[in-house]
Amino acid sequence: MATRTTKRAQSTTRQPTRKATRPATRATRPPDAIALIKADHAAVNQLFRRYKELGDRAYASRKRIADRVIKELSVHAAIEEQILYPNARAALPNGKKLVGEAIDEHQELKETLVELDKCEPDDARFDELMKQVREEVRHHVREEEASEGILGQLRKHASRDDLVQMAKLMKTAKKAAPTRPHPNAPSTPPGNVIIGAAAAVVDKARDAMGGRK
Numbered sequence: 127m128a129t130r131t132t133k134r135a136q137s138t139t140r141q142p143t144r145k146a147t148r149p150a151t152r153a154t155r156p157p158d159a160i161a162l163i164k165a166d167h168a169a170v171n172q173l174f175r176r177y178k179e180l181g182d183r184a185y186a187s188r189k190r191i192a193d194r195v196i197k198e199l200s201v202h203a204a205i206e207e208q209i210l211y212p213n214a215r216a217a218l219p220n221g222k223k224l225v226g227e228a229i230d231e232h233q234e235l236k237e238t239l240v241e242l243d244k245c246e247p248d249d250a251r252f253d254e255l256m257k258q259v260r261e262e263v264r265h266h267v268r269e270e271e272a273s274e275g276i277l278g279q280l281r282k283h284a285s286r287d288d289l290v291q292m293a294k295l296m297k298t299a300k301k302a303a304p305t306r307p308h309p310n311a312p313s314t315p316p317g318n319v320i321i322g323a324a325a326a327v328v329d330k331a332r333d334a335m336g337g338r339k
């Protein structure tokens with residue numbers, strides 16, 4: 127018994143040394159910008175799936191999921207426009223074209239989100255607007271994640287260190303990002319960073335007053 131205890135104790139004391147020399151695995155490596163953006167896309171798709179499963183008269187749940195979709199997409203668009211797109215524009219051979227198209231599509235999405243935000247869940251248009259948002263997001267994800275899209279091209283042209291650094295900036299930017307769509311605000315730096323931070327304060331106050339999480 128005493129011997130077993132000693133062995134276990136020895137094994138416990140040796141562990142940190144083994145851990146320190148073990149190379150970083152996929153699970154322990156810090157996330158890069160591409161993984162972070164793809165995780166956002168997957169989270170919104172999950173919300174669309176949950177919405178689809180709701181009954182026609184589940185108004186409160188429909189509204190709650192729509193509010194989450196609006197928030198997730200508003201924050202996502204902000205971090206893409208503040209960090210991902212300026213870096214893609216600078217780093218990619220066709221960055222200017224890719225980012226220009228992405229910003230135009232964000233604009234359309236923000237306008238649809240404003241309509242959805244104003245619509246009541248018992249209105250016949252509510253479901254139509256959710257479908258429109260879903261289609262616009264599907265298109266955005268397909269284009270952005272394609273091998274010739276912004277993420278595919280960044281994987282090819284940007285270093286892992288740069289992508290990890292971008293992910294860190296995005297995580298910080300998320301905390302100060304607007305939670306509602308602002309189609310009339312600038313979508314490129316520095317305007318979007320300055321106006322976005324101010325809009326975020328107002329959005330968060332409105333979210334708190336309206337009980338929106």
Ligand SMILES: [Fe+2]
Nearest residue numbers: 163206266270
């Ligand atoms: Fe995206």
